[in-house]
Amino acid sequence: MKLLFASDSFKGTISSDQTIELLTKAAHEVFGECETGGVPVADGGEGTTEAVVKARKGEMVYVDVHGPLMETEHGFYGKLSDTEAVLEMAAASGIPMVPMEKRNPLHTTTYGTGELLKAALDAGFKEIAIAIGGSATNDGGMGFARALGIRFLDEDGNVLSGKGSELSKVHHIDMTGLDPAVKNAHFTVMCDVTNPLCGPDGATFTFGKQKGGTPEILDELEKGMQNYRDVIIKEFGINPDEIKGSGAAGGLGTALKVFLGAEMKSGIETVLDLIDFDQRLRDVDLVVTGEGRTDWQSCFGKVMQGVGDRSKRKGVPVIALCGGLGKDYEKIYDHGIDSIMTTVDGPMTLKDALDNAEELYYKGAVRMFRFIKAGMKVKA
Structure with a gap:
């Protein structure tokens, strides 16, 4: 047997x-x-990197990154082969990193997750799987994108840092500084939610409360997210609200899909593919x-x-x-x-x-x- x-x-x-x-x-x-x-x-949330690395007999790579409040954190990603890597948002922008009394999605950022991805790109990986469960953020992925060289400018041309409170200030998105390695890589996003970016089922109202958002904070974030969406529509001709999963991880799904052309897949299905589960059967x-x-x-x-x-x-x-x-x-x-x-x-x-x-x-x-x-x- x-x-x-x-x-x-x-x-x-x-x-x-x-x-x-x-x-x-x-x-x-x-x-x-x-x-x-x-x-x-694992199903694409916290612990996914470690599970896949162990199953594939890969290697953990440790990288210092910025956490949700721009504090220094010890992040990591997994090396699966010379070309494949896996990383999880929870290692850089996860909600457990923010003390309960400091949880406020106006102030958190996905910048550290962008740093993790940049580290993997700098190391030459071309096939990168990204698990985006367990976020502490609601910044539309602005911080993440900024770490990869994208600039978000207000109406006076000032560069925004990339956090939830700045969504309402976005006037222009400058893609000229995007890391060129992005063009030669393929990104698979482990995502099991289908929420749009905005609206009653969007990122803010569905997930914002658990990240510390009060009704007043959520109203402010939603207005900002609508502005962010409208700028994306104007400059890219893409409506994030028409993309399933664009509201995942506080809108990080939007940044991954619109700016990087990432492929959205079920978390558990991606993990089972990465560990070659069918062959193991x-x-x-x-x-x-x-x-x-x-x-x-x-x-x-x-x-x-x-x-x-x-x-x-x-x-x-x-x-x-x-x-x-x-x-x-x-x-x-x-x-x-x-x-x-x-x-x-x-x-x-x-x-x-x-x-x-x-x-x-x-x-x-x-x-x-x-x-x-x-x-x-x-x-x-």
């Missing part, structure tokens, strides 16, 4: 790598000799996946959905070991997941479940594999 383990991390407790270790140990305890293999997986008898909590959202660009769909197309059964179940969790069965087992083994508080996550996961894995072993004895 050949088993493949491909689980998401359990946020704040168990990493994707740890699930592989625990599942491997449990499988050998229950089945004795069996062939096991595992691959770290060859001769596999069973896939084990999972995540911290499974509910209706798991069907929209999450690890379990991606792993399940790919495995189903190859005719490989999939079971999931998850921390807990929420509303409409059973919808995931439509995506190749044949059964789900939870790690919790009795009534307990969330704190107890988190504090004992590793032990619970291992015991849950043993129970799961014992069920499978019993099922193998059942006569059809």
Whole structure:
């Protein structure tokens, strides 16, 4: 029997790598000799770079960048081959970098994410995948673009620094200084949201509140974003509101698409392509996946959905070991997941479940594999 383990991390407790270790140990305890293999997986958010680098046996490259408030941060990107690189916005412009009391999308910038991309371009990479989940920003990607040499000018010709409060001041976008390496590279953006740049479903009103935006701040940002959109329409003949995902990451999706011509793809689908998941399914008898909590959202660009769909197309059964179940969790069965087992083994508080996550996961894995072993004895 050949088993493949491909689980998401359990946020704040168990990493994707740890699930592989625990599942491997449990499988050998229950089945004795069996062939096991595992691959770290992420869905395009925080942790994507590390997961892909480990799966591809690549290399982490560390770069000092500016964080969301222009503080010095230690960022990173992943080298996958001589031509391929992967990076994530969360490593330079992520919301955890901003203390709760300082969260205000008027003041944050994507400049550091642009610095990460420039570092990869300077190193000669031509195929670059960019994960844009978990942003602290709502600057329309102005900071990101500025780090690559694009200038945003106000009506007096002054150069803007590139943060949310300056969206309303944009009068002209000067592309002449854009890093020439951009023209020779291909960019794949891991993006699972389809929100436009502006409007009630746009970047500001959909995601701004969680980044510290009050109603007054959001109104100011939305007016600025509309101005930014109108300048782009005037100078590029492109309406960002007609581009699916242009509002992702506080409008960074717009900058990537309009200024760099990037290709937008599902985060989990991009990750599975990068780690050559279909090839790893060859001769596999069973896939084990999972995540911290499974509910209706798991069907929209999450690890379990991606792993399940790919495995189903190859005719490989999939079971999931998850921390807990929420509303409409059973919808995931439509995506190749044949059964789900939870790690919790009795009534307990969330704190107890988190504090004992590793032990619970291992015991849950043993129970799961014992069920499978019993099922193998059942006569059809």
